[in-house]
Every structure is written in C-alpha cells, then in structure tokens.
Amino acid sequence: MDLELALQTFFEESNELLGEMERILLDVEADNTTSEQLNALFRAMHTIKGSAGLFGLDIIVAFTHEVENALDQLRDGKLRLDDMLTGLLLRCHDHVKEMLAALAAKDSLDRFAQPELLTELAAYTQTGAAPEPEAAAPPAAAEPAMPAEPEPDEPGSGLWLLSLRFGPDMLRNGMDPSSFIRYLATIGEVEQIQAVATQLPAGADFNPETNYLRLEARYRSPAEQQTLADVFEFAREDSEVHIWPWPATPAQQAAALASADATEAAAVRAVWLRLGLDADAPTAAVGVDADTAWTYADADTPAETAMPEPEANATSSEPAQPAEAAPGRAKGGGEAKNAKQAESKFIKVEAGKLDSLINLIGELVIAGAAANLVARRSQQSALVESTQAIANLIEQIRAGTLSMRMIQIGEIFSRFPRVARDVSRELGKDIQLHISGAETELDKSMVEKLGDPLMHIVRNAIDHGIETTAQRLAAGKPAEGHVWLNAYHESGSIVIEVADDGGGLNQARILAKAVERGLLPADMALPEQDVFRLIFEAGFSTADQVTSISGRGVGMDVVRKSIEQLRGTIDIESELGLGTTFRIRLPLTLAIIDGFLVEVGAATFVVPLEAVIECIELPAALDRDSVHDCLNLRGELLPLLRLDNFLDLPAVAAKRRNVVVVHYGERKAGLVVDALLGEFQTVIKPLGSLFRHLKAISGSTILGTGEVALILDVPALIHHATQKEAERYTLPSPVREWEPGTSNPAAKTDRSAQ
Known part of the structure; x- marks a missing residue:
C-alpha cells in the first residue's frame, strides 16, 4: 500500500471534516442547537481520531480523544454550547488543523504533545463549565509553594532572537546576506541559525538573482539592541528585520510573522522550536495588513497560530444567524442555513488533467471550425450535414467539459x-x-x-x-x-x-x-x-x-x-x-466562449456573444462622419463607436454598415462595423506581453481559416463611447481628464494641449 497516497487521502478527508465542523460551530445558536448538528460535530472528531490511529499518530489521537469527550458530553446534554465553549472548540479545530499542516510538511508533532487547550478541555469535561480565573484557591500555609525553576535564559541576558527576512532584490543591489551574519559573529556568537526556504521556487521559476531565504537565529551578544539594529541599516529599505530579547514574547513572535503566509509561518515556528523558543505560547490578537495573506489570532483566546487554509468542500452550507450576539461577535447569515446538504458522489480528478482536457477541447473547436469551413466551400450537402453534426457534438462536449470546472x-x-x-x-x-x-x-x-x-x-x-x-x-x-x-x-x-x-x-x-x-x-x-x-x-x-x-x-x-x-x-x-x-x-470562464464575428475594414474581430443585445443596420444619414456619434434606438440615446476610426483601420467600400448593440451591466453602446459574420465558438488565446497595454483588446483566437482574430474588450469600448458622448454634451469646465494609475495628470494635460 502506498503510504503517501493513503496519507494524502487522510489529509483531504480530515480537512473536509474540519471545514464541516467550523461551519457548524459558526452556524449554531446557543439556545437552538439541533441534535443532528451535535452528532455531526462528534462524528467529525471521532473519524479524524480513528483515521489518525491507523497511521500511528498518537499525538493527534490523544488530543482528538479529549475533544471527542467534550463533544460526547455536549450531545448528552451535560454541557451547553455557549459562546465560550464555541470559541474553545474553534481553537481545538485550529489546533488539529495545524497538526495536520505540520504532518503534511514532514515536521515533528512533538511540539503538539501537551497543548494548553487540554487544560481548558479538562475543566469543561470535569466541572461542566469554563475555569473561573478569579476563583483562585487561597494559598495554604502548611504547604509552601515550591520555588519555580529559573529559566535558563532570561530577558536581558544578552541572548537575542534574530528574524531576518531580506528583500528579494538584495542580491541585485550588491549585498550578500551572509556578510551580515559574518559581521554579527565579530561582535557576538551566533549559537544557532537556520534558513526557511518555503518561498524557494523550483525549476524554471527559480531566479539566481533573487533572494528567497529567510534566516532565524539564536544570537548571543552583550551589544545593545540599537547596535544590532544598526548592522542592518543598509538592508532596511526592502527587508524585514526583527531583533527581540530572548525569549521573544508572543506579541513579538506574532509581529515577526505578520508578513508571512501560512506555510512560511508554520515553518518559522518549527525552526523556533528547534532553536529552543516556545512557539506555542499564548499569542495576543494579531492580524496582518491587507496586502498579505490573512492570518490572525482570536482577540480573547490563547494559542492561535498560522495555518494554511484548507481546500473547501464542493458543497457548503451557509452559517445561520445567532439569536443573540455578544458585542464583538460576528454572526453569519445564509440563504439555506437549515437545509440538509444533498448527498452526492464525487470522483476526484487532478486539476492538471482537467486543464489538459480543456486545452484539447479548444483545439478540437478550432479543428471543427476549419472542417466546417471546408465543407461549406465544397458545396456538398452531405458533407456539410456531417460536419454540422460533428460541430453540434463538439458544442455539447465543450459545454460538459467546462461545467466540470464550474464550482x-x-x-x-x-x-x-x-x-x-x-x-x-x-x-x-x-x-x-x-x-x-x-x-x-x-x-x-x-x-x-x-x-x-x-x-x-x-x-x-x-x-x-x-x-x-x-x-x-x-x-x-x-x-x-x-x-x-x-x-x-x-x-x-x-x-x-x-x-x-x-x-x-x-x-x-x-x-x-x-x-x-x-x-x-x-x-x-x-x-x-x-x-x-x-x-x-x-x-x-x-x-x-x-x-x-x-x-x-x-x-x-x-x-x-x-x-x-x-x-x-x-x-x-x-x-x-x-x-x-x-x-x-x-x-464565467477564461477558456472558451461563444463569440460573434464582425468585420471591420479587412480585419476580423470577435465580440463576446453574451455582451451582444441585437444587430441593426446603420441609418444612411449616419453612414459616414456625422455631427453626433449617437443613434436614437427606440427612444433611447445610444452612443456609437466607429471601430474603423477607433482602431485606425483603412476604410473599405461596403453596401451597408451595421451596428452591434452591446452592453455591460446597465450601460449600452453601439459598435459600427462593416459586416456581420455570425456566431463562432471562440478559444481564448492570451496576448503576449507586448500587447498587454491595449485596453480595447482582451485576447485573441484562431479562426477556421487559420487566421488570428482579436477579441474585443467590450467594457473598455463601452466606457470609451459613453465617456466621449458625455464630454460632447458637457459644458466647458476646469475638469481635466485623468486616468487612475497616472502619476502626473497635470503633465499629461499640458502635453495634450500642445
């Protein structure tokens, strides 16, 4: 039996059960909890415990056993699911998830052997209530307390924790991270140092000029903190340097991990444990800035640590709204909070295989269009009917395959x-x-x-x-x-x-x-x-x-x-x-769309079909440059955008010109084209980096003739048409055009005036 494959199945099943457990805990109401919900909570933890036992994961088994005891008393009515117990169970959920993450990362589970959560669980299971912090027992005179053993390293002893996350451009800027460590060795002793390489890419993504490493060190020196900080003066601009007296407090640990993602945070904590730092200490409430991956600790509960977000289930129930909420508690609401999830059978398929299948479907669409074109040119009715039948089957295969990716x-x-x-x-x-x-x-x-x-x-x-x-x-x-x-x-x-x-x-x-x-x-x-x-x-x-x-x-x-x-x-x-x-x-999708082919000049373009409302003939009075680029469409003023002028294409003689009425949201515009070529299944091909600045073009596709057609960016075209028409009817004002992202709009205005 492939143990790695079995472990992967264990991880997937456990993460699904933990996701269900979290949803139930956020969904239940303190005074209106159903027995089905409580049984589901118990089954989730019981299943994880049993599966962990098959792999000899005794630490996970021991912890989940204690949680299972509490859940057993909960469903027997001996405990009440109040706000405090819900918070405790959520932290137990997080602890199990962190153990699974450590196991998946091949880290040791020894640091999870005696979590403080076990003490809180024991207080509930033994007394049926949370421990009261004020109800401390009076000191007994007959038995004096034993003196606590002194810590081997107290704050101020000259021992430091160095958490060094040098910027990715450090090597390009001519600096060597190891030179900082060598200098530190001249004013102190680097007792232990380890690198965290979770950000190190593999294969072609690796850039030898980019720094990917983070260094964690246990350092001893009589120097002041400011002196140590000055060592990294030239690296401060794009680096993150933390220097804390040993042992670092929970708040300091959290600050050092504020910009780390979940994987990196878990790896850093594992390194700290190997350095001898208690990384399981209760942490203060910490959240990260909005530009980083989200990791935070519960504001009033201990021992929250960073964990990778598990894959969510394919189906999920929405959280219900609690009847009462204490200040500071967020409550979830959903459309079907009491509906039972329908039982479904799933076959898990590797995402890469599905992507490869969709790419092949895309090529099949292009080949089918080419065959259909050859059949029409041959004017053989039997061949045209056969290729049309194949095209219909391709359409069904395309729709079915794309639906596999829809979640x-x-x-x-x-x-x-x-x-x-x-x-x-x-x-x-x-x-x-x-x-x-x-x-x-x-x-x-x-x-x-x-x-x-x-x-x-x-x-x-x-x-x-x-x-x-x-x-x-x-x-x-x-x-x-x-x-x-x-x-x-x-x-x-x-x-x-x-x-x-x-x-x-x-x-x-x-x-x-x-x-x-x-x-x-x-x-x-x-x-x-x-x-x-x-x-x-x-x-x-x-x-x-x-x-x-x-x-x-x-x-x-x-x-x-x-x-x-x-x-x-x-x-x-x-x-x-x-x-x-x-x-x-x-x-809805980034792979294959239904398109509408139009001809402008000698070029062919694709308009996404879902954006097309209708097609009409351009009135003769507006056929060529008119005073107002707008059309009275059944009492509605429709701004027009002449694609040949907009795209700077040479004009061609046409018997009639057409208007493709498109919309995006509540806004509409008319695209003036030379010819309408009909619907076309479009396989979206991305544009190269040279064309990324083109806002009117969103991609390209290959036609049945082998030619390349550009896909029009309808939202950008509508925005341009409506803005141009609005400016035409706006009275002169000091308002100057500015586009978000430009750093000097005044300079832009001056250049346009020249």
Missing part, C-alpha cells in the same frame, strides 16, 4: 463567517455577516484567484467601513453593523457584491489625500466614480491610524490588479453615512 463560489464564501467573527472581536465591534448566492457557479481557476481580493475587501469593510458602536449610536444607527456578501449571474457574467451599512466613502477626504500625495493637482475636479477609484492607487489610505487589519494603504491596489487579470472590472457605489458597495464583474 460554487460558496467555496470562497465559506471562510468569511470565521473571518468576520474573529476580526470583529479583535476590533470590538458587533457585526453581522449576510451571505447569499453561494450556489452561484464560476470557473475553478477564477475561484482560486478570487480569495485574496475578496478577503481584502471584506476586512476593509469591517475595519474601515463599519463604524464603532459609539459612532453608530451617535449617528442614530443600530449598534449592530451589517456586511453583505452576494453573488449572482447577469448577462453571461458573474457579479459579486460586498456591501456594508457603515459610514461610506468621504469624497472630500479622498481628494484631499490624493492632493497631499501628489496624485492630482488641487484645482482638479473629478467625477464621483474617478474619485472612488483613487482608493485603488498603491499606498493610498485615508485611515487616521494603522491597525493590525489595515490602514497602510496596501491591498486595494492588489485587488484591482487581481480583478483586471481575470478580465473583470470593479465598481464602487457609496453614500456618505449610509454605506459602500463594491461590485465585481467577471466572465
């Missing part, structure tokens, strides 16, 4: 109730999270890339969007804040909304901050949407103070770039004092 977006949404709960506790806010549309399906490759952008937006909504309880009461609002997370399909796209009922975006404050940072001159006026887009600029923040959650001005620029890489857009609606809505629009 419910609830896979992402399922992690946010826990995030909202922990972050709101850390901030001391009372926030309720509402989730809807979790069953909406999206391409798996896009779901995986949406996690971080949505995490940034949700965390910012909780931190900056929702006011404090005092501020909400002063404004006449209920003390409880609300955050909504919703997904739905619209016109061949998927829309994801993150909304809150907080204070909204202050346009005046955003403009003032933009002027302060030199993003635009003081006399420039911007439309509302352009003002809101300023928050996506790198380093932009209006926060009064930096918190452990956000406020450094990083993260939102990453959100914009991530969405654009997925060929999507993000819009903002906000009203001061009422709240803000972030609306993300994405295509």
